Amino acid sequence: MPIFKKSKGKKKICVIGLDGVPYSLLIELARTGLMSTIARLIDSGHLHQMRASLPEISAVSWTNFMTGTNPGNHGIFGFLDFKPGTYDLRIPNFLDVKVDTIWDILTQSGYKSIVINQPSTYPARRINGVMISGFVAVDLSRSVYPPALFSTLEQMGYQIDVDSAKVAENPALLWPELSKTMASHQKALNYFWEQDWDFFEFVITGTDRLHHFLWSAYQDKSHPAHQAFLDFYQQIDRIIAKIIAGFKKLNESEDSLFILSDHGFTGISQEVYLNAWLEKEGYLSFTTPSPKSLNEISPKSVAFALDPNRIYLNLENKFPGGLVSRSQKKEIKAEIAQKLLQLEYNGQKVIRQVFKAEEIYKGKYSSLGPDLLAVSYPGFDLKGSLKKKEIFGRSYLQGMHTWDDAFFWAAEDYGPDLAIEDVASLILKKVK
Ligand SMILES: [Zn+2]
Known part of the structure; x- marks a missing residue:
């Protein structure tokens, strides 16, 4: 040099x-x-x-x-x-x-x-x-x-x-x-x-x-x-x-x-598809069998995920079909977080911690972000895919x-x- x-x-x-x-x-x-x-x-x-x-x-x-x-x-x-x-x-x-x-x-x-x-x-x-x-x-x-x-x-x-x-x-x-x-x-x-x-x-x-x-x-x-x-x-x-x-x-x-x-x-031991989990838990449903985008969620949907581990409530005044009111927000967040912490794969816990957005985001754009952020145990790779019907799976990715x-x-x-x-x-x- x-x-x-x-x-x-x-x-x-x-x-x-x-x-x-x-x-x-x-x-x-x-x-x-x-x-x-x-x-x-x-x-x-x-x-x-x-x-x-x-x-x-x-x-x-x-x-x-x-x-x-x-x-x-x-x-x-x-x-x-x-x-x-x-x-x-x-x-x-x-x-x-x-x-x-x-x-x-x-x-x-x-x-x-x-x-x-x-x-x-x-x-x-x-x-x-x-x-x-x-x-x-x-x-x-x-x-x-x-x-x-x-x-x-x-x-x-x-x-x-x-x-x-x-x-x-x-x-x-x-x-x-x-x-x-x-x-x-x-x-x-x-x-x-x-x-x-x-x-x-x-x-x-x-x-x-x-x-x-x-x-x-x-x-x-x-x-x-x-x-x-x-x-x-x-x-x-x-x-x-x-x-x-x-x-x-x-x-x-x-x-x-x-x-x-x-x-x-x-x-990676398993990929974990959060939208499939939300669907199985009754928080998310779609108007079509193979949805291509979140525009196809049914009006009853309460929450959905974006890559890799961001969970959004379907809030009124934030999303066009939002049905969750500000007064319901706290309770639903706590309920989803609690259920996520129970998720297991072959007897192993999958989710180590679920943060509320306010614990992570501070500033005037915070409300644009997700409501919950899930952190997994090593080996469980969280994903926001809409294509998966099962909660767990593998792809060509190794890390x-x-x-x-x-x-x-x-x-x-x-x-x-x-x-x-x-x-x-x-x-x-x-x-x-
Ligand atoms: Zn990377």
Whole structure:
């Protein structure tokens, strides 16, 4: 990595993101010697176990990270959300984020930021510096600010993400897709590292894709892809080592370096279809045998779920066919939560905790979100599908997200009670 001339007397800040990498996995890979850089960082600083957002998905968790707040304030509740006042769904994007991001605040402080592959920033918008959106970015030309850099990225063969649809059809494509994406991101890393910046952020998202498709390759030592899984993590360890070496050449110490994930991961034992459960419990019914959308719920419906674990009451004044009144809300929420906690699969409890929205969301947009959020025991992957008639089932996916096993590495110890929305203010304390 080329030496960059230190300029302007600002303290440089570097953030590395590892999408979907659990604290527990990093500890294991450091202990076994596979990730020697992480092992050294654990000795020299603090690896914190951290809570992700709820739901524990990238769209929400990374938005908590970049805004330093929760969905009640920033307005992003999931990859999908209702069009207000309807049962129609839409995909919220970066323009829906209702508060300043960490890069806006850095811009106001005169900091120049370079951000590569940050999930949930599509379409890329103006910051002082460079923004390259990560998934769910659909069009590279709208994934980069300033737009003039589009041709530079195109020439690099920049690929935003692994083509998950292609890999779902043909699992053999996972490794070539991962290496193509990683190689193009590393080219961008090398190119932009040489530019003028005060804040540099690089996010690796192939980790989440690998875990969804091949988590069992890590858990099962006899799995044909076990070594490839470990090799992938060794490659990540080398990338981290290279970034740190480059950062130190700028005469910056590790006290302005931060590494984090947006949620944890574990293996799937069963997928759990919350709408099928709500149907069986009598809270949800449809006017058609194979409903395609929530527009087909019957007028008697009391509640429905959106991916992955968001339960909405069919509230009057919120939904067009809403029948649950404000005065019934508390009681119905308590009843559904109580029943969910009783749900079992082969004698095992499925749901660990059910949060009322007001325990998670604070802010003026809170009422747009769900009423309940269910957290499962590891292995039970909650889903909001409308297509399933049975409560339990399996798909080609092997790994699922976890809520309280994300990680945050920093030189300083910030204590045991850390959530991803706390990270922005810790980083911004380094701004001089
Ligand atoms: Zn994921």
